[in-house]
Amino acid sequence: xxxxxxxxxxxxxxxxxxxxxxxxxxxxxxxxxxxxxxxxxxxxxxxxxxxxxxxxxxxxxxxxxxxxxxxxxxxxxxxxxxxxxxxxxxxxxxxxxxxxxxxxxx
Numbered sequence: 643x644x645x646x647x648x649x650x651x652x653x654x655x656x657x658x659x660x661x662x663x664x665x666x667x668x669x670x671x672x673x674x675x676x677x678x679x680x681x682x683x684x685x686x687x688x689x690x691x692x693x694x695x696x697x698x699x700x701x702x703x704x705x706x707x708x709x710x711x712x713x714x715x716x717x718x719x720x721x722x723x724x725x726x727x728x729x730x731x732x733x734x735x736x737x738x739x740x741x742x743x744x745x746x747x748x
Contacts, residue, residue, distance in 0.1 A: 650716075658688040658702075665717055672736045673721075676743055679733045687732075699730040707732045721746075 664687055672680050684703040685692045691699065706715065707727035713719040718734070722742065725734045738746070 658691040660687055660715070661689055662717070664689075668734070669717060669721065669736075672734065673743070673746075676736055676738060679735045682732050682734060684730050684732060696730060700727075703727045703730050703732055707734075710734060 668680060668682060668687070672678075684699050684706060687706070688702070691702065694702075704727040707725040709715045710718045710723050710725040710732070713723070718725075721736050722738050723734055724737045725732055727733075
């Protein structure tokens with residue numbers, strides 16, 4: 643019998659999955675611009691949500707923003723992030739001090 647270990651469960655049918663490459667790209671850009679808000683459309687982080695109705699995307703953006711703020715979404719949970727939602731967009735920033743950034747190697 644063969645089995646594999648995974649870090650995350652696959653999404654439940656009908657749910658969307660975060661694009662980890664885009665999330666890592668966003669984090670790299672936020673680390674290069676500490677303290678500045680990144681305006682990120684929900685569908686940019688979750689491309690499989692493209693085409694859903696705006697009302698649904700507004701709720702999902704709000705939920706994502708709250709979960710990032712609480713540190714529940716990887717890879718954002720590795721950094722001190724602050725997040726707010728406005729319509730279908732999330733505003734995210736890494737609010738690390740210069741000392742914290744230096745300790746992280748930036």
